[in-house]
Amino acid sequence: MRVFHALALSFIFTAHGSMANDGAQVDSLVNSVDADSIADQLVAKEQSRVVSELTRRAEAGDANAQVALGILYVQAQGVAQDYVKAHRWFALASAQGHPRAQNALGNLYSAGWGVQQSYEQSLHWYTLASDQGYSKSQEQLGWMYYVGSGVVKDFDRAFRFFTLAAQQGEPFSQNMLGSMYFKGEGVAQDYSQALHWYELSALQGFENAQLHLGKMYLDGHGGRKDLRKAYIWFSIAATSTDQEVAKAAVAGRFASIGSSSYSMRTIQAEIDALRETIASRKR
Secondary structure, eight states: OOSSOOOOOOOOOOOOSOOSOHHHHHHHHHHTTTSSSOOOOOOGGGHHHHHHHHHHHHHTTOHHHHHHHHHHHHHTSSSOOOHHHHHHHHHHHHHTTOHHHHHHHHHHHHHTSSSOOOHHHHHHHHHHHHHTTOHHHHHHHHHHHHHTSSSOOOHHHHHHHHHHHHTTTOHHHHHHHHHHHHHTSSSOOOHHHHHHHHHHHHTTTOHHHHHHHHHHHHHTTTSSOOHHHHHHHHHHHHTTOOOHHHHHHHHHOOHHHHTSSSOHHHHHHHHHHHHHHHHHHOO
């Protein structure tokens, strides 16, 4: 994983009838800025009017509008992609203490998009957002300290920041906690805690966590071996990744399962139910 996470944004432009009120559409866009993703329904031919209204609000000092406009420039939605302009709008919102804007600045400095690449600046902005409880920034800080990007590698700090983000439901951070508990990095080795955090992440559809769970149940880490659960999690992981281990595990069909009290039909029903649960929990 790179330090820079692509901004988790999805602008959906679909035509579903005329827009009755540009202002109302912009209200929806602005008010959704603090969500993990922005799914705004704009009629393509009316994008320019919405962008104009958004710009008007941003220039008037509306921090949410500034963040939304910055995101549009990053994502090239309704405007030409322009990281310099994105930086300008994020900087204005950050000056008002907007945590998502601060996180976005951290991303730009980390990647060197529209600015001189600087881990020092990235660390600064992530820290400001993290101090406000912004989970994405806490996760970024955890990764920086875990791999030593622009900072001295520090498992203790990485563990602390991953914990803060994981407690807010971030699946990547939950997976990292599982890994750190499994390896004893920044915390005493604890297979039961590793299993706990891997499962929370896996249930949100994080593929690596699903694979780790399968391996833990296969090897008996954190308890007795459970080939049925191993098979289930490998099956889930194999549908969403190219992991050869998962595919091989599924292809092998675990001979022990065939002779167990669980029929393959019963196990397949469990897999299908688990997939539905995961689909409903994905962030």
